[in-house]
Every structure is written in structure tokens, then in C-alpha cells.
Amino acid sequence: MPWLIGLAVLAVPIVEIYVIIQVGQAIGGWPTVGLLILESFLGAWLVKREGRRAWNALQTSLQSGKLPGRELTDSALILIGGTLLLVPGFITDLFGVFFILPFTRPLARRGLTRFVNRRVTNLTPAAGFGPFVPRTDEPRPRQGDVIQGEVIQGEVVDPEKK
Template sequence: MRVLFLLFAILPIIEIALLIHVGDIIGGWNTVALVILSAFIGAYFVKREGINTLQTAQAKMQRNELPGKELVDGLMLVVAGVLLVTPGFITDIFGFLFALPGTRHVLAAQVSKHMKMRVVTAGSAGGFHQQHNPFEQASNPFEQRTKPSQEEDVIEGEYSDKTQNDTDKRLK
């Protein structure tokens, strides 16, 4: 909760103060030009790295591998794009850190390590059990479940369409 407060309340105030301070030093129009230039350069990096990440993910999927690392990279590129188009120097610094491949891979490894928590769900007996970690690579991501578990209800049956028989009798 504190992080959200810092992001949405304190960070804009710091950004505005920094923009005013830089504007006093280099001039208002130069500051605006610098912010716009950083947005264009950042958009170029995000586009280039996004295309590379997408191609790598598609190649992994063709080899029946899960593109877990590429999904984290893609998420970080989306965040980088948002940060880079947001006016301000602090957001631009973080945006460039997320967009450049060297720092993004280091940050992605940290994010992946942090997100490798097991998902805990309630079991049918009132206890808890752990499910598969979505960030681990599976041997075959397209394999299907073989049997439903005992908790699932399976209802089998046959049916016939009675309306079709009634309309056939009326036509005769």
C-alpha cells in the first residue's frame, strides 16, 4: 500500500519539482524538448526490443517450450513504454532501465525470482494444496489432462431431439 502511495502521490510531486528545477537551469522549452526527445528514443527502444522478444517467444513456442522469460520481458517492456511516455526524468530513467536489454534481463531475473511463489488454493477436504508454478518450464505445455480428478463431477448421458420428430410427424 505504501508503494502505491509513493507512486501516485509523491512521485508526481518530485517529477514536477525536478522539471521546474531543470527548466530553471536549461530553460523551459529546452526541458520540454528533452522530455519529448526521451519519449521518442524510448519508444524506439521499446519497439525494437518488443519485436525481438516477440520473435524469441514465437521461436520457443514452435519448439513446444514455454516462453516464460519472454513473458516477463514483454511485461517489463510494457511498463517501460508507459514510463517513457510519462513526462518526467525519474520515470524516464526507470523506463530506460526496463527497456535496455542488459538492465532489463537483470531486473527480469529479480522479478522472476520474486514471483516464483507457489499458488495455494483450497482443496476439497478443507486443506490446502499447491498447484503447478506457471513460471517453471513444462516438458510439454500442450499435454492434456488424462483423467478428471475425484473432486470433479462427470455426468454422462445421451439425448435425442424431440422437436425434430414432432415436426416430421406434422409434415406427413
């Protein structure tokens, strides 16, 4: 996973520059800059509007006493989408708008939920390594001492004391 993030950090700017150059060659330099500025303003307005809706839904959920799972996921998606809209470029703006729009957000929410569930089910508690470490197929070592013995009428008999 860390190598994938590193690859994205390197590849996304290169792809964005390539797309901006291609759009600039198709419609001209100033119209491309104007389109990028227009996308930024539209994205800021959209983040403000959907962020306010998500905040109100979260407050309503908390006041009614129910767990705000969907509301928190929507808030996270709006935060991610807003961050993507801050990055200049057409591809990141496309993904940002996908995460923010109310009619495409359920698709992104399902994908995010699947991703998180897959990551959580692949984790298991282990002492000494923080709360979770990746699950392995190796058997877990037993904790404590193992005492050999027999049970007779509810009592444990130590075979060494016979």
C-alpha cells in the same frame, strides 16, 4: 502492498514535477521541454525495436515447443518500461529505459522473478477465498469426520460397537 501503490501514485508526480523544475532552472524552460520530447521519441523507437525482438523470441520459443518463461518476462518488462516512458518526466523515463534496454533488462528480470517467486511462495490454496490466500502460521482445520478406532488384521474396528 496497496498502501505502497497509493503512496507511489501520490509521490511520483510530485517528484517528477520537482525534477522537471530543477532541470528547467539549470538549462532553461524550452530546452527542458525539448529534452522531454526527445526522450519520448527515443523511448517510442526503443519500445518498438525491443518489443519486436521480444515478440519474435516468444514466437520462436512457442514454435520450438519450449516454455517461454524468459520471453514472457522480457515482454512484461518491455510493456512496463513502455508505460513508464509514456509518463512525462525524467525519473519514470530512467526506469522505463532500464526495463527496456537489452543490457539492463536481465537485472530487472532477476528482480521481477524474485518478487514474483516471493509472492507465490507466500500463497496457499484455500476453499472459498479464490484460488489463493496469504499463508498463515495457524494450523489448517481438518476436513471431514474423524473416527476413533483400532486396526486388527487390516480391519477397522469401531470402539463404540465393542
